[in-house]
Amino acid sequence: MTAPNHRWRQYKNVLMQAVTLACAIVVVAPLVLIFYHLVRQGFSSINWAFFTQLPKPVGEPGGGMANAIVGTFILLGQAALLGVPIGVFGGVYLSEYGTSRLNWWVRFAADILNGVPSITWGIVVYALLVVPMKTFSALAGGVVLGLMMIPLVMRTTEEVLQLVPNGYREAALALGIAKWRTITQIVVRTALKGIITGILLALARVAGETAPLMFTALGNRFWTHQLTEPIAALPLQIFEYAKSPYEDWWRQAWAGALVLLLFVLFLNTGVRFLTRDRFRKQP
């Protein structure tokens, strides 16, 4: 039997399908656009010198961003040292120990912190570290990125630990295994891939942060020899070059942006690789 408005329904169906498809394309389009632009503008400037040389003074052609690339890794290393242990331990506490009342407040605080604008983080660490030390420093840059990582890592760690079936905890405890060993050897081990995924995603997220570094790491046109000196970072260097009036620097900024994007893509692909077989073998 055909409903009286059958045609109109079919028409609506096709229309809505087209709308959802269009929205899906809009999600993907910016990535394609960004990638296309970066490759077109920046690829020609990527060469061996870009990865091995310091920036050249204005007017001199060539030079690279070696110090900024290394600087980004140093900053991320410091951030991981601060953010990973606190974030993971905090997540373990939330999932395995905390009382529901306290957990509510900790989760609430972490979610608020995840939404705090990154420039605010920069100002806070500026006031807490840069002003007392009377210098911008790599240390302050690492601290600000690390602080931003803590709530990210904590929430993902908690979530993946909650995914571990309670049966495993009970099985371990029923064997007379102490609670802390149950947590470290059974629960965390079962959820390890998820925890690492969360850490990598948090690193990818803070790797591109620029605003907080402007107040802390500041940037540096030379090599940094101590953590108490200002340090270069890719996002800072991109920002500085992009706002300069020199065409040569613009090209380098494009190249830097391309390298940064490739790095973040690499981290994200690593995550895909790690989580690949998570649902393949179910007991």
Add this chain to the structure above:
Amino acid sequence: MNSTMTPDEEKIVPQVGQASKAESRWPTSDAQFSTPDPRPSRPPALPALGVRHLSVFFGTNHVLKDVSLDVTARAVTAIIGPSGCGKSTFLRALNRMHELVPEARMTGEIRLFGEDIYAPAIEPVVVRRRVGMVFQKSNPFPTMSIAENVTVGLRLNGVRHRKQLAERTEQSLRMAALWDEVKDRLSAPAISLSGGQQQRLCIARALAVQPEVLLMDEPASALDPLATSKIEDLILELKKNYTIVIVTHNMQQAARMSDYTAFFYLGELVEFDATRKIFTSPAKKQTEDYVTGRFG
């Protein structure tokens, strides 16, 4: 066992020879609760678990009400009753697993071969090493191999000796009637086994820490009939050396396997007697109605 033990705890190390000493503190002549031994050739022994006036509360919810019974050593005691009657809670109270529920509390007394397992100096971890547990849903650790699953209880309690671990692996897997099926792939992931094999692996894992009592919470209810019969044969074999308490929804299973049966209803122990008696001439009408399938 390890250095964290206080002198008080050392006394609870199980010794069959100590039975007479403990007996003096814990008389078995408590005629009210004692049950006739179906195997008259054995002398009356100290109960593996002596439960007296056990009540368990979850918050304000009174789940178990004044339960008293003796679990005979080297025998199978079945716990039956409709869902929500407190069977699982009773089982979990026997090795203090119910304490994992926040706001759980208990009154009364449970003695393991005469020793109060709720004494202030006793840690739940120590109780659980002596009273093992097998769950309804098989739960081998997915990150570990078959052999690692068997020895995990030993390894995480500090046993490092390789030869000892290997010996205990074989011994436990043999006891769980799994050795012949897995001996060639001990390092394969545990979750590559079939459901029935996984459950027998969990039994082997529980046996590897050499508990005195084995608690089983519907160990076969998620398995097909063939795997179920394997588990049942295994239990009958195990009772030669172990004391087994099994919760089951399957009346035939209780009748086939157990020496004693306890019928729980609404948190109370309605009747506890030799299995034959429960299934042929129960003292209470409620029990008769339940075992004949008239309710529940």
